[in-house]
Amino acid sequence: MFWLIIGAMLAAAVLVIAVPLYRFEKRLSLTSVLAIVTIAAIAGGFYSQIGTPDTETQGGDVAAVDDMVASLATRLQENPNDLQGWKMLGRSYLQTGNFPGAVAAFEKAVAMESSENGQTIADLGEAVLMSDPQTMTGRAGQLFENALALQPDNPKALFYSGMAAVERGNNALAAKRWEALLATSPPQNIQDILLQRIAELRGESLQPVGPVAVPSSGINVNVALGDAAANADLPDATVFILVRDPNQPSPPVAAVRRRLSELPDDVSISESDAMMPGRVTSAFAKLEVIARVSLTGQPVAQPGDWYGQTIIETAATASIQIVIDQQVP
Numbered sequence: 369m370f371w372l373i374i375g376a377m378l379a380a381a382v383l384v385i386a387v388p389l390y391r392f393e394k395r396l397s398l399t400s401v402l403a404i405v406t407i408a409a410i411a412g413g414f415y416s417q418i419g420t421p422d423t424e425t426q427g428g429d430v431a432a433v434d435d436m437v438a439s440l441a442t443r444l445q446e447n448p449n450d451l452q453g454w455k456m457l458g459r460s461y462l463q464t465g466n467f468p469g470a471v472a473a474f475e476k477a478v479a480m481e482s483s484e485n486g487q488t489i490a491d492l493g494e495a496v497l498m499s500d501p502q503t504m505t506g507r508a509g510q511l512f513e514n515a516l517a518l519q520p521d522n523p524k525a526l527f528y529s530g531m532a533a534v535e536r537g538n539n540a541l542a543a544k545r546w547e548a549l550l551a552t553s554p555p556q557n558i559q560d561i562l563l564q565r566i567a568e569l570r571g572e573s574l575q576p577v578g579p580v581a582v583p584s585s586g587i588n589v590n591v592a593l594g595d596a597a598a599n600a601d602l603p604d605a606t607v608f609i610l611v612r613d614p615n616q617p618s619p620p621v622a623a624v625r626r627r628l629s630e631l632p633d634d635v636s637i638s639e640s641d642a643m644m645p646g647r648v649t650s651a652f653a654k655l656e657v658i659a660r661v662s663l664t665g666q667p668v669a670q671p672g673d674w675y676g677q678t679i680i681e682t683a684a685t686a687s688i689q690i691v692i693d694q695q696v697p
Contacts, residue, residue, distance in 0.1 A: 433464065451480050455488065462495050470495035486519025494524060504532050523552050534569075543569040586638035587611065587649060588686060591659045593631055594693025597674040604629045606665050607692075611637055611649055612656045614679055621649055628661055631692075655682050659690045669696050 437460045444453050458473035474492035481488055493511030496503050503509070509532040515525035526549040533542035543566045550562050589609060604627055611622040622641040626633055637657075639648045649655060660675040669675070676692040 433460075437461070437464065448476075449480075451477060454480065455491070458491060458495065462491070462498065467495055467499040471499055483514070484518065486515040486517075486522050486525065489518065490515035490522050490525040490528075493528065497528065504528075504535050508532075521548065521552055523549060523554070526552070539569040586636055586641075587655070587657065587680070587682075587688065589635045589637060589657060589659070590687070590689040591626070591631055591633055591635055591676075592689070592691055593628075593674075594676070594691045596695075597661065597692050600674070602628060602661060602674070603663070606662045607631065608658075608660050608662055609635050609637065609690075610658045610660070611641075612658065613652055614654055614656045617656070621652065621655065649682065652682055655680055657688060657690060659692055661692060671696050 437457070440453060440457050440460065444450055444457060447453070454473050454477040458470045458477060461467070461470035461473055471492065474488060474495050477488050478485070478492050483489065489511055493508045493515060496511060497508035500508075509529065512525040512529040512532065515522050516529060519525070526545050530542045530545035530549070533539070533545060546562050546566050546569075550559060550566075554562070591607065591609060607626040607628055607630075609624045609626065610620045612620045622637050622639075624635055624637055624641050626635065637649065639650065642648045656677060656679045658675060658677040660669060660673055662670070663672050664670050673696045674692050675694055675696065676690040678688060678690060680688055
């Protein structure tokens with residue numbers, strides 16, 4: 369349960385972070401991708417259970433998270449000197465989207481530590497940034513600088529301060545910060561992307577690092593509603609078609625979106641739909657394919673969503689059909 373809750377919160381955080389950084393993409397290609405995978409790596413790889421329609425306890429997990437956070441907030445009112453409690457509350461608020469609450473909690477923790485803990489200051493900077501993306505070159509940016517002054521190798525501060533430098537047009541500083549981030553030994557695929565972006569910032573050319581995926585014909589999926597879903601009077605919601613590794617479901621290997629009004633539809637899922645560079649469908653012997661109608665528009669399955677799923681042998685299967693005929697309890 370603990371890992372499920374952490375995974376769901378991180379999934380929400382990754383999606384939220386990608387939005388305010390979208391404006392950088394026009395000046396620095398693949399920056400949004402870098403943001404997603406780097407933050408996921410820094411957070412520890414707990415991106416979990418995204419799009420899992422068949423988790424029986426899923427409906428209760430959202431309420432459980434809310435209850436846990438509310439209980440923690442109440443406890444801190446009774447014991448306001450609990451430093452670790454304020455940090456935990458700040459992280460909980462940050463991941464569940466209560467950014468003003470996260471700012472207040474981390475401000476309390478920073479004050480209790482007399483502004484001497486670089487990680488806590490970096491966490492506060494992230495909360496401030498999520499509350500207002502315009503603060504990247506304002507208060508949030510300054511907090512990341514303060515964090516680096518105390519902890520020069522802090523991954524979160526190095527990453528965000530690099531983004532702030534890009535926003536200010538200081539490519540040399542951005543490259544320097546991300547070179548320092550490289551020194552913290554992130555996963556190989558993160559290193560490859562950082563190297564490419566650093567070379568771009570410095571005006572250099574760099575050959576692709578690591579294995580290059582061989583293009584494949586992908587997977588053709590015919591997605592249709594079953595009778596029960598068709599008779600459920602559903603709104604024109606988003607339909608997520610997710611391809612996952614059955615042994616490691618999160619994050620998905622690839623994802624495609626459609627509208628419910630487009631069904632039935634033949635969907636082609638290719639290597640270009642991969643969620644992370646180098647993690648492509650042709651690299652897996654078996655894959656799980658899920659089609660889910662998201663009534664809330666969220667990538668994480670919610671009670672009431674309709675779905676269908678199947679597991680395929682990748683080498684032997686090029687075309688499949690999925691009927692959306694089950695409902696998340």
